[in-house]
Amino acid sequence: MTLDELLKDRSEEAKSTYLSHISIDCVVFGFDNGTIKVLLVRMKGKRHWMLPGGFVENHEDIDDAAIRILTARTGADKVYLQQFATFGKKDRSQAFFKQSPALWHAQRFISIGYFAMVDFNQVIPVADDISDKCEWLPLQELPALAMDHSTILSKALKTLQTQVNYQPIGLNLLPQEFTLPELQKLYESILGRTLNRGNFYRKIMALDILEKLDEPRKGGAHKAPNLYSFNVKKYNEAFENGIYDRW
Amino acid sequence: MTLDELLKDRSEEAKSTYLSHISIDCVVFGFDNGTIKVLLVRMKGKRHWMLPGGFVENHEDIDDAAIRILTARTGADKVYLQQFATFGKKDRSQAFFKQSPALWHAQRFISIGYFAMVDFNQVIPVADDISDKCEWLPLQELPALAMDHSTILSKALKTLQTQVNYQPIGLNLLPQEFTLPELQKLYESILGRTLNRGNFYRKIMALDILEKLDEPRKGGAHKAPNLYSFNVKKYNEAFENGIYDRW
DNA sequence: GCAAAAGTGTTAGTTGTACACCCATGT
DNA sequence: ACATGGGTGTACAACTAACACTTTTGC
Numbered sequence: 373m374t375l376d377e378l379l380k381d382r383s384e385e386a387k388s389t390y391l392s393h394i395s396i397d398c399v400v401f402g403f404d405n406g407t408i409k410v411l412l413v414r415m416k417g418k419r420h421w422m423l424p425g426g427f428v429e430n431h432e433d434i435d436d437a438a439i440r441i442l443t444a445r446t447g448a449d450k451v452y453l454q455q456f457a458t459f460g461k462k463d464r465s466q467a468f469f470k471q472s473p474a475l476w477h478a479q480r481f482i483s484i485g486y487f488a489m490v491d492f493n494q495v496i497p498v499a500d501d502i503s504d505k506c507e508w509l510p511l512q513e514l515p516a517l518a519m520d521h522s523t524i525l526s527k528a529l530k531t532l533q534t535q536v537n538y539q540p541i542g543l544n545l546l547p548q549e550f551t552l553p554e555l556q557k558l559y560e561s562i563l564g565r566t567l568n569r570g571n572f573y574r575k576i577m578a579l580d581i582l583e584k585l586d587e588p589r590k591g592g593a594h595k596a597p598n599l600y601s602f603n604v605k606k607y608n609e610a611f612e613n614g615i616y617d618r619w
Numbered sequence: 620m621t622l623d624e625l626l627k628d629r630s631e632e633a634k635s636t637y638l639s640h641i642s643i644d645c646v647v648f649g650f651d652n653g654t655i656k657v658l659l660v661r662m663k664g665k666r667h668w669m670l671p672g673g674f675v676e677n678h679e680d681i682d683d684a685a686i687r688i689l690t691a692r693t694g695a696d697k698v699y700l701q702q703f704a705t706f707g708k709k710d711r712s713q714a715f716f717k718q719s720p721a722l723w724h725a726q727r728f729i730s731i732g733y734f735a736m737v738d739f740n741q742v743i744p745v746a747d748d749i750s751d752k753c754e755w756l757p758l759q760e761l762p763a764l765a766m767d768h769s770t771i772l773s774k775a776l777k778t779l780q781t782q783v784n785y786q787p788i789g790l791n792l793l794p795q796e797f798t799l800p801e802l803q804k805l806y807e808s809i810l811g812r813t814l815n816r817g818n819f820y821r822k823i824m825a826l827d828i829l830e831k832l833d834e835p836r837k838g839g840a841h842k843a844p845n846l847y848s849f850n851v852k853k854y855n856e857a858f859e860n861g862i863y864d865r866w
Numbered sequence: 867g868c869a870a871a872a873g874t875g876t877t878a879g880t881t882g883t884a885c886a887c888c889c890a891t892g893t
Numbered sequence: 894a895c896a897t898g899g900g901t902g903t904a905c906a907a908c909t910a911a912c913a914c915t916t917t918t919g920c
Contacts, residue, residue, distance in 0.1 A: 568883070817873080840919070
């Protein structure tokens with residue numbers, strides 16, 4: 373089936389299942405090998421990548437809808453999700469389906485943006501039946517996205533940056549066990565600048581949110597770095613009202 | 620006409636004019652006599668006050684809809700408006716019109732929240748035809764609001780507080796001409812604590828955003844305070860990337 | 867004279883920032 | 894030996910916070 377046939381097939385069902393005019397788009401951040409990556413999908417027969425998204429069921433909280441959409445795309449439960457803005461310019465979405473104006477997908481949508489931070493290693497990207505791809509793309513080398521999705525993504529990133537002291541970045545983007553250099557590189561990636569190692573060390577230690585594990589990370593060249601994990605209770609307490617630091 | 624009759628009268632027109640399931644609610648802040656006030660409306664025959672709100676026309680940007688709604692309620696153009704969150708719990712709105720489930724107003728709404736800062740003295744609150752009141756109420760003595768509007772208002776206030784260094788508070792909430800004690804009281808009201816006068820004076824002066832007017836404010840008892848106005852160009856430059864201060 | 871407003875001085879304590887030094891350890 | 898990681902010292906600049914003193918001025 374072509375994309376149009378598929379969508380037509382779904383249109384009637386969608387009309388009775390979902391709230392009209394409302395969509396959800398998710399900006400999913402992951403951290404892999406020192407690089408921030410974003411989860412993107414590509415519809416069958418379309419050239420542009422887009423943010424994973426979906427719709428809100430008639431009797432569903434929008435937060436629950438975002439969780440449902442994200443879980444379907446990542447296989448990960450307990451993803452950290454936060455609404456950051458709603459996009460509603462009058463011509464933001466219809467043009468993408470202008471060939472088939474009768475489709476459910478071709479109506480005007482106002483999209484609620486959520487960003488997510490997930491452990492890259494826990495995610496297995498899953499394409500749905502109207503997409504042929506669902507992949508991690510590095511934030512630094514993104515192509516132009518469909519519709520206004522580049523705008524949405526930029527806004528998500530900016531929100532994350534300005535809320536760096538209030539968002540549980542490390543806890544959600546790093547694996548269970550990690551090293552201090554990894555944590556520092558994560559913050560450097562998000563802030564877009566390098567940080568002084570010694571000062572970073574003292575700041576993190578002063579927060580008292582880390583637990584040093586017995587075993588260092590083995591295998592690499594050079595000295596094996598210490599492994600740490602977060603003390604989740606202390607971590608959440610520290611970030612509850614924002615850590616008091618300017619980085 | 621009763622409220623129900625009025626709403627029924629409008630239902631058909633609303634269905635063809637507005638996007639379904641989407642509403643806009645505005646939290647309008649004003650500053651009067653040392654006190655933060657919020658603009659609220661009360662529907663005919665309803666007990667609870669609510670936020671002024673409205674709907675999005677089929678071919679209208681949501682930001683434009685918010686401006687239209689606000690202008691109708693305040694008579695003020697050029698209001699400072701900013702979207703801050705979207706509220707979409709499944710049961711947040713229908714209960715308010717449970718007696719008349721067929722009405723346009725009784726459908727499920729997802730509401731986009733905007734907050735506004737306006738010059739109290741430039742606003743003449745205007746009730747619309749389904750409301751019997753539209754008034755300023757002091758933030759410190761608010762009654763319980765209809766639906767989830769207390770939640771929406773709290774979120775708006777918290778957003779304003781956490782963005783105090785990024786929001787043009789003084790420029791939008793104060794009249795054209797104002798005194799330093801007034802400006803200080805405004806910040807104290809929003810932050811919820813007193814500030815040291817001497818230090819406040821130096822901070823504001825260091826920002827270099829004020830212009831001292833020739834004439835002091837006359838008429839009061841005691842020494843007449845100096846009048847100032849903002850240098851809008853310098854003001855906007857200073858706030859563009861957030862002023863760097865913790866207050 | 868009183869009380870509010872305006873402007874400045876001072877000081878102690880805290881933070882930010884930038885370096886620099888030393889040790890540990892896996893290859 | 895070398896490169897990376899871990900940990901600490903230090904020193905200056907900048908800023909915060911709290912007080913206090915003085916002058917101005919309308920009534």
